Amino acid sequence: MQENRNISSDIPQRLHFIGIAGAGMSSLARYMLEAGYDVRGSDCRDGEALAELREAGARVYTTQVAENLGDADCVIYSSAIPVQNPERAEAQRRGIAIKRGHFLAKITQAHPCSIAVCGTHGKGTTAGAILAICQSAKLRTSYILGAPIKGEPRAARYVQNAEYLIVEVDESDRTHELHRPSYLLINNIEADHLNVYGSLQKIVDSFAELIKNCLAHGTRILFQYDGVGAADLLKQIPKSPHLYLAIWSHKGSTEPIDWDFTASHKELKPSGLIDFRLQARDAQIPIRPALGGLSNAYNLFAAASLAKLLGIAPQHITSALAHYPGLIDRCQHSRNDARQISLVTDYASHPTSIKNDILWQKQYEQRVIAVFQPYRYSLCTHHWHELAQSLALADHIALAPLDPAGEAHVEGISSDALALKIQALGRDAYAFPSMRALEEHLAAILQANDCLLIFGGGPIFEMGHRLLS
DSSP states (O other), X not given: OOSOOOSOTTSOSXXXXXXXXXXXHHHHHHHHHHTTOEEEEEOSOOSHHHHHHXXXXXXXXXXXXXXXXXXXXXXXXXXXXXXXXXXXXXXXXXXXXXXXXXXHHHXXXXXXXXXXXXXXXXXXXXXXXXXXXXXXXXXOEEEEOSSOBTTXXXXXXXXXXXSEEEEEOOOTTSGXXXXXXXXXXXXXXXXXXXHHHOSHHHHHHHHHHHHHHHHHHTOEEEEEOOSTTHHHHHHHSOOOTTEEEEEETTTOOSXXXXXXXXXXXXXXXXXXXEEEEEEOSSOEEEEOOSSOSHHHHHHHHHHHHXXXXXTOOHHHHHHHHTTOOOBXXXXXXXXXXXTTEEEEEEOOOSHHHHHHXXXXXXXXXXXXXXXXXOBOHHHHHHTHHHHHHHHTTSSEXXXXXXXXXXXXXXXXXXXXXXXXXXXXTTOEEEEOSSHHHHHHHHHHHOOTTEEEEEESOTHHHHHHHHHXX
C-alpha cells in the first residue's frame, strides 16, 4: 500500500462498485484504483468505459448477481440502483453497502485540503475550471469530476500527497449534506431533483443546513448569488468570517451586502465569448475566457473567485481561463466545415441552462435547432412553463420521447403536450414517438449554417454526431 494516501482510514481495501461504467461511478472507481485499492464492479453496459477500467486493473462483470461481490468488504451504489438489485440486496444483507455520495464525502473530509463544488447546475464546469487554475499554478491536485475536461483522458486522477483534492458533489440524493470539505463552493440554487425534494424551499433548506454544518466544521464557504433560490438561502445562512459572497453585477440583491467578489460584464463578442472583470477586495482580475455562453461566464466567475480565495496569483487565474475548454458534453461544440453545420451537446435539462445555451448560439448561428428529451415528470411539471419559454427561443424545436426515469406517469405531461405549448408561443415544435423518427426528421431538415443544439445525454448525443458526420 502507498503511504500518505489522504484517504479515510475507515475505508476498507476491497471495493465493489455497482454500475461501475456510469459517469460518476467510473471516475470514483478510477480514483480508488490509482490510490492502490482493490477495485471491482459490475455493469450491464459492456463498452469503452468497462474496457478502460479493466485495463487499469479493475475486475469487472457484465452481469449483476450476488456472487459477484465475492470477498468485497465495501459495496458502493448510486440512487439509480434499485433496492431489489441482487448485488445491492446482498451488500445490505451483509451490512457493507454505502451510497456513492456518502463514500465520496468520506474521501473529501479525509483530505487535508479538499474543495467541494456543488449547486443545481454548472458544478462540473466550475470544478474543472478550478482544476485548470490549480494546474496552471503548478499545484499538485487530485480530482474527481463527473466528466473529463475536453482533451483529457479521464474524469478523475489520484495524486499522492496532493495539495488539493477537487470534487464535484451531486445534490440529487441529498448526500451533499454529508460533506465537510476544507472549501465549499455553492454555485447556484434552483429547483431541480424535485422527485427527491418536492419543492424549491426544501432545496434551499438543504443547502442552508449544509452551510451551517460546514461552518461549524471550520469550512471556508463561497456562495455565488445565482438562481431563483439564492435570495431565500442568503436569508437563512448566518454571518461568519468563513463565509464569502460573490455576485455577478446585473443579478442584483435587495440585501445591503458588502460583497467579497463581484464581476462586471465587459464585452459580449460575436462568438458568444464574454469578457469580464473579477473585483476582489484587494485586486481586479481581467478574465478573457475561451469558453462561451452566459452560464459558463457565471461558472468561470465562481471558479476564479474560489481560486482567489485560495491565494492563487491572478496571472494563473487569467492564463488558465483563457485556455480552459470546459468538460466533455457540457456545451461541447463540434463542426462539419464541409456541410457548414455546427453541433453543440449539453448534458442539461434545466430551463435556465437551456435558455442561456440557445441565446449563446443565436449570437452567431443563422438558425438554431434545439433537440430536447424531457426528463422526469417531476422536473417537467415544476418547470413546464419555463421549459416551453426557454425552448421557444430556438428557431426549430424537436422533442424526443419523455424519459420518466422510473417516475409514475403524470397526466398531461408529455413531449406531445410540450410541443403544443411551444407552438402556442409561435415556434415550430414537433414531438416524435421514437429516436429513429427524430433522427430521420433532423436529417431531412438540416442545412448549411444550422446549429444543432442537443440537450440530454448518451444516445441522443450519439445521434447528433451521426447527423453531423
